[in-house]
Amino acid sequence: MSTTPPRASHASLVDFGRRHVTKGIGRQVEAVIEKGEGSYLTLGDGRKMLDFTCGIAVTNLGHCHPKVSAAAAEQCLKLVHGQCSIGFHEPYLQLIERLLPMMPHPSLDSFYFISSGSEAVEAAIKIARGVTGKQNIITMQGAYHGRTYGAMAVTKSKTGYSESFHPLMPGVFTAPFPFWHHFSLPPNTPTSELTSLCLNQLELLLQQQTAPKDTAAIIIEPVIGEGGYVPAPPEFLQGLREICDRENILLIIDEVQSGFLRTGKNFAVEYSGVKPDIMLVAKGLANGFPLSGVITRSELSDKLKPGSMGGTYAGNAVACAAAVATADAFKEENILENVNARSKELFAHLEPLRSTPAVLDIRGQGLMVAVEFASPTGTSPHDPLRNPNVPAKLSTRIAKRCQEKGMFILTTSAYEVVRFIPALNITAEDLKKGCDIFVESVEEIVKEG
Template sequence: MPAPVRSAAQWADFGRDHVSHGLGRLRDHVIVKGEGLDLHTADGKKLLDFTAGIGVTNLGHCHPAVSQAAAAQVNTLVHLQCSIGFHAPYLQLIDRLLPVMPHQSLDQFFFWNSGSEAVEAAVKVARKATGRQNIIVFQGAYHGRTMGSGAMTRSKPIYTQGTGPLMPGVFASAYPYWHGLGVSPSTSEEELVRLAKHQLDLVLRQQTSPTDVAAIFIEPVQGEGGYVPCPPAFLHYLREVCDKHGIKLVIDEVQTGFFRTGKYFAIDHITPSFRPDIMVFAKGVANGFPISGIVANKETMDTLDVGSMGGTYAGNAVACAAGVAAQDVYASGEIEANVAARSEQLYATLNKLATSSKTKHLIADVRGLGLMSAIEFRNPADSLTQEGLPEGTSIPKSIGKRVQEHCLDNDLLVLTTSCFDTIRFIPALVCTEEQMTRAMGIFTEAVEKVALEG
């Protein structure tokens, strides 16, 4: 039977009737086409997408080189289960990734489908390699929402509420972020690191012995926690702690990898020699095709029993071929240069809003790396966000949500993030100067409108 013909409104009604209630949406748009940063809806709207599929389509929707590589692979080999044998795109993708690893010891790969699965693969590897169970994560962390990775997520309770018990053996420590530590936004980075180090030391003295800890997981820029870059000094401290106690240090680059922060991986900002024991990646690796992975050194990976890793669709041939093409685009150097130019343009707007007499009373913080940036708004119920305000200044409620709604009404897609009032910017890395100018104009108008309305 032919597919039924429905209007955009009818398809939206159909979706509301039959898509799981557990899946949220910004709006009930029915998207029919994507091209670069433009999304086209079934009812004729064109939306400027500053979400990039939440950091997935780093090269924009339907990048020609990636789409052509995937189409060619569809006509060659769609799927070979990874336990049956090697396939060429799997090996080619490893060949492209090896030279860009943040440390030369990272040379053993396993590909899976999603970030959550890759996180759980890293847990398995760390536990097997150390013979220990416990995992340490950080407040504000997002590592997924499956029963294992969800136990490690500390950004919002919505992801797992009412579904426990989750994976046991997970302990949380404080991330070096002023809001999470309960101090003012002007607190120095040195002091934030000191406070976070103290809290981790307490976890290891009061909650779990270091000899029971398999791994410490950390995002070099927290995603759902509010787009908060981790100070390099704290990451170096984690390396020292892990080396001292035989703990595996796992760097979660699911959202931060593939030039999202301006470097191939976010930890490349720290030092060329920084060494994770295991690194997790996904999202931007294949520009929208479902693939994720972990990489570790040979000594760590060789502790696994043959047959202990696998998965029906793990390392799918079409996704790997798309990943190979994406790496070739990244290798040109054009993406890195564009991120530098567009992020300068973006931060100029955000910093102007944070200092403007019209809007500075709304803004608590501007932060991020590259095209992974955020603006945190003040909250009338949160005294930490009111630093520097003259006494009696009126702060509107729900600033971020209201700004987001104004942007959506003007066909700009932006996302909020964290349990604090924060909007994040995560456009495709191919964003043009004109697109950034247009988006920042809409966003500025939205913030000024909320300031005027109060």
Template sequence: MSALEQSRHLATAIPGPRSQDLITRKKAAVASGVGNTMPVYAARAFGGIVEDVDGNRLIDLGSGIAVTTVGNASPRVVDAVREQVANFTHTCFMVTPYEGYVAVAEALNRLTPGDGDKRSALFNSGSEAVENAIKIARVYTGKQAVVSFDHAYHGRTNLTMALTAKSMPYKHGFGPFAPEIYRAPLSYPFRDAEFGGKELATDGELAARRAITMMDKQVGAENLAAVIIEPIQGEGGFIVPAEGFLPTLLQWCRDNDVVFIADEVQTGFARTGRMFACEHEGIVPDLIVTAKGIADGMPLSAVTGPASIMDAPHVGGLGGTYGGNPVACAAALATIATIEDGGLVDRAAHIESLMKDKLGRMQAEDDRIGDVRGRGAMIAVELVKPGTLEPDAELTKKLSTAAHQAGVIVLTCGTFGNVLRFLPPLTISDELLLEALDVLELILRDL
């Protein structure tokens, strides 16, 4: 796999003939509700490059939506998966358990913020882990209500759709949703400055008090089992709350017997320049939900927290046929080892420096770039109409489409559809990363 050349190369127009044939086959075989960002079909991937079936080599600034953090087909992960597959692929941990599950739980208990006696439970997807975190919080507190935030994304299952803020495409037409879900205002510095003034945009504690007032008045702490929040919002637009917002919320939860759940599905495992994003403000959530980058592409997720909370559900109340699959566990252990031994937490911080420097210079020359934000290798630009704060979703779509045609994989996000997000693998070279940003700069000038 290392023979996959780490350079951008366009052998055909995008999409090429083989991808076009697969697009036709997909339309005839796959439900139309399953969409695609890129009009190409992958054949190989390694490091910072995805090669399609037509031989085009694309610079990867998406990592499969923050999944292949240590790089696609990372050698240590490949070796671990091969060894495990040769031994056994499944027994169900609830029937015939195996060491890999226990070892992953031990690693999570060690890595997540906070000291003391911890427990973990493993599942398949981020949505599934979020639902189980809510179950645990409800049993532990004996309460039912849950608060999530504006612009939140927590998944596509029924309960997680209720927690998710954006209607299209995630919720539209799929209701009714799970009850006892409430929404509070987030700290969104770029847009809070527009509607609430500079103080609200920069004072995280003030923004948290706004949310707490809503929770007190509309829900009541005596009814509230959990508050769930992404320390940096993902699908909502890579929104980094103002400093002080998260600690103030956490303290209120502590004071009111409310479980504070950090959804670190997209932000976890070195993505933001810390092992977990909540570490940037030194907070220790009651429960941490992880997935995506945990196993370099194998389906695995987890909930981790103090034994006093995690052990609240009765025996048999947590689990699932495939939860903590042995192959996925082997991949997770190899992924964690790669992050720790390879210094990838520091690498993410270096990527942040490179990207913010380049994007900041672009912003200074182009008033359509309203904001550059994020942490580590989780960076975004919010595009606006010139001289305003009005979201420009059309420009965002044109820019991302042109980038795809030029051989750069980028993703969009945001409640208003006007955010371009960058999630490069931490193993991408500086040269590839800067080349991709140069391509985007040229396209933006042409547009």
């Protein structure tokens, strides 16, 4: 006679979650995710969903990649927790060995692994202040860097992340990012014009608000994520590098969402040729296992006092083993080639939507792509890009309709933006399936008004 207790029903599990999981977490669907495999998620109510979110750019090799899962399982039988303040462990060192050839500049040779993107941002701010002896940090309008206090202070994509939680970390100043919508300009505004506007405003910021002698670092995503999936023009990043070199300011490049082949290169900063002083990674690093990294050059990290950095779970052995297998799979399975091939197909599938008055822009790099829709209200009554002839809340309604048709996809930013984050090894067939669902959803919602 079986002594195994009966399994709870899906409905009862969902009800339990509603009652006991903090209300501070939002969800797209009231369901239990039971299984992930490749580009699909299976829910407890039987639905099999095409996943165009990848856990927000995390499962870059798809869910439960066999090589990654096997490496983690094997490591679990050797060493689960090798605390970094006690000694080295082999997966940590193996991961550095795998990542060194991937770096956008050979000067990035000092690695500190922790657990989350926010934690990496906090550590980078701490390092920048410590090694420069300066305190202020310049962030970008539209930036997202996390929800812990330091990271939240440099996040400027939406007030929802910091509303009711002030006062935030002091010493933070915001510079404009070269996104046409920030300046109420049309989508076809030349990036050179946007770059000139933003660099001039940054120079004014350094003259009016935070002097260079007080400014430790500028932090920027080479593709702003939660701010709307907008790639930074190469000339803007090059301009930041010149200013930082001139004023002895560190340049922190946040590749948490854009890194690890997501944009068609190992890291998005490579499009500009700019050398980061500090680079942050997480998300796609370990394909779902919690791991992040702060990467800098030894001449900076050598200034840190031993014991000033650390963390109980920093560079967990199982997560590092998974990350080693992930890096190997990137190379062995020709993932970068797939990203660039599927990217061309994705843009081709979306391009016909440009003729729809409701569509303002289609943009991105690699498989980090967004469609921005017009709005009848805009961000305010003063928004000249308002279009009273289009339906309201298009991005949310389209994402919901996609979900009803069997695909998860995410919105982002203060604007009406839907973002595409499929697995980097997605097949042409699954990519087309997702694009067909999206285009059908757009057509239906626009027609409904």
